Amino acid sequence: MAKWQEVNFDGLVGLTHNYAGLSYGNVASASNKGGVANPKEGALQGLEKMQHLRSLGMIQGVLPPQDRPHISTLKGLGYTGTDAEVLANAWRDNPALVANLSSASTMWTANAATVSPSPDTVDGRTHFTAANLAAMYHRSIEADTTARILEAIFPEGDRFAHHAPLDGGVHMGDEGAANHNRFCADYGEEGMALYVYGRRAFEGNTDLTFPGRQTYEASSAVARQHGVKDGKALFVRQNPAAINAGAFHNDVVAVSNKNVFFYHEEAFVDPAALQKELQAAMGSVELIFIEVPSSEVPLKDAITSYLFNSQLISPSTRDGMTLILPKEVEETPSTKAFVDRMLASNGPIKNADYMEVRQSMRNGGGPACLRQRVVLSDDDLNAIDAKVIITDERIEELKTWVNKHYRDRLMPEDLGDVSLMEECFTALDELTQILNIGSVYDFQR
Ligand code: SUG
Numbered sequence: 001m002a003k004w005q006e007v008n009f010d011g012l013v014g015l016t017h018n019y020a021g022l023s024y025g026n027v028a029s030a031s032n033k034g035g036v037a038n039p040k041e042g043a044l045q046g047l048e049k050m051q052h053l054r055s056l057g058m059i060q061g062v063l064p065p066q067d068r069p070h071i072s073t074l075k076g077l078g079y080t081g082t083d084a085e086v087l088a089n090a091w092r093d094n095p096a097l098v099a100n101l102s103s104a105s106t107m108w109t110a111n112a113a114t115v116s117p118s119p120d121t122v123d124g125r126t127h128f129t130a131a132n133l134a135a136m137y138h139r140s141i142e143a144d145t146t147a148r149i150l151e152a153i154f155p156e157g158d159r160f161a162h163h164a165p166l167d168g169g170v171h172m173g174d175e176g177a178a179n180h181n182r183f184c185a186d187y188g189e190e191g192m193a194l195y196v197y198g199r200r201a202f203e204g205n206t207d208l209t210f211p212g213r214q215t216y217e218a219s220s221a222v223a224r225q226h227g228v229k230d231g232k233a234l235f236v237r238q239n240p241a242a243i244n245a246g247a248f249h250n251d252v253v254a255v256s257n258k259n260v261f262f263y264h265e266e267a268f269v270d271p272a273a274l275q276k277e278l279q280a281a282m283g284s285v286e287l288i289f290i291e292v293p294s295s296e297v298p299l300k301d302a303i304t305s306y307l308f309n310s311q312l313i314s315p316s317t318r319d320g321m322t323l324i325l326p327k328e329v330e331e332t333p334s335t336k337a338f339v340d341r342m343l344a345s346n347g348p349i350k351n352a353d354y355m356e357v358r359q360s361m362r363n364g365g366g367p368a369c370l371r372q373r374v375v376l377s378d379d380d381l382n383a384i385d386a387k388v389i390i391t392d393e394r395i396e397e398l399k400t401w402v403n404k405h406y407r408d409r410l411m412p413e414d415l416g417d418v419s420l421m422e423e424c425f426t427a428l429d430e431l432t433q434i435l436n437i438g439s440v441y442d443f444q445r
Helices: 027-031 039-055 071-076 083-093 095-100 143-153 216-226 240-244 271-282 299-305 327-331 333-344 378-382 392-405 418-435
Strands: 004-011 060-063 113-116 126-130 160-163 180-183 192-197 233-237 254-257 260-264 288-292 311-313 321-326 349-355 371-377
Touching: 004 039, 004 311, 027 299, 039 060, 039 321, 039 349, 039 392, 071 083, 083 095, 083 418, 113 216, 113 371, 126 143, 126 216, 126 371, 143 160, 160 216, 180 254, 192 216, 192 271, 216 233, 233 271, 254 311, 271 288, 299 327, 299 333, 321 327, 327 333, 327 349, 333 349, 371 378, 392 418
Parallel strands: 004 060, 126 160, 192 233, 260 288, 321 349
Antiparallel strands: 004 371, 113 126, 180 192, 254 260, 311 321
């Protein structure tokens, strides 16, 4: 019998991690604009989280950061000369453009792609669509390199199938797995996908004050091209009130694992109807819904603490499920009290581990944003040649790499610094060798 597991692929925090406040509708990103970031600390916090999951018996993967500043975009905009000249000229002309091309936003790999695992697809392959992230300019430049990295890790063929990021700009706005939940009895069994969208592309959406980044049209296109089995894809609109309160992705207000769905009362307009629909689609597999009422956790607390942007996992070393939460949940009285009550209630979630990922949190990225879930069989895992699965040795190698190359202080006004670009490219060149993923970056090609 093949063994199946969920592997979490965490994004490494990049060397240009900074607080430029680029994400309209993301409350943390806006409110920390202009602050001092510590990329080294951010990367080490991420590695600690990966190590913690590994210590629980999980198989843990890592995805590399991307090349920033993104010189090839600047070249496409007419800047010429050496990379140093391109950067210096662009910085002189337009620092805001350079800031957009310098974000380390690829760390949030929940947004990298949507993955449909092989038990759910008609052709029995695992399908990947790199997200176009069209809603935010600074993120829209991620897709091509993301697709290359995923193809370098999961070779196209009998097991894995790759689809190009969707064309169509914001009308086909696709934010990847941050708006995608999979329900199943066990990872290797046929599952059901819930695609949550923020708006319909060709309607007014006058109820939104902040962008609804994911469109229905994009979600349904992804499900179609992945060949998700008939009746195994459901689509529901995110509550506009949640988006307007700062839940720019559904994973800020909901998380699932296997047959458990943990979400805020205000995540969906009609949660009772959704429960019925989900249960009907699941047939004999009984779903467990943990709906958190606003009277216990106000939506505002859920969004600032990131209670739902937690990883809900099934570690082999523990009884029941574990939530991997950001420390901010422990520091927010309403969310801490809720988690304590839930653990004492004899439900499916038995443990809560609080992690320090504050560097990422200040840009609106919690534990769940930092990981892409990929359900894989042992044979699938054996088909991966890239050294992206964390081992004791690899984690040490990555820590040494971070300590050698990363700065411990970075502000938006530093982003025009040519030596920062050089540090970044030198480090990434070395990283592609550590991870054995080939030349995936524009500056290497
Ligand atoms: O897209 N922040 C990211 C955070 C993404 C969180 N991901 C999930 N919820 N899955 C975003 O808004 C801010 C970057 C800056 O301002 O430099 C940023 O891109």
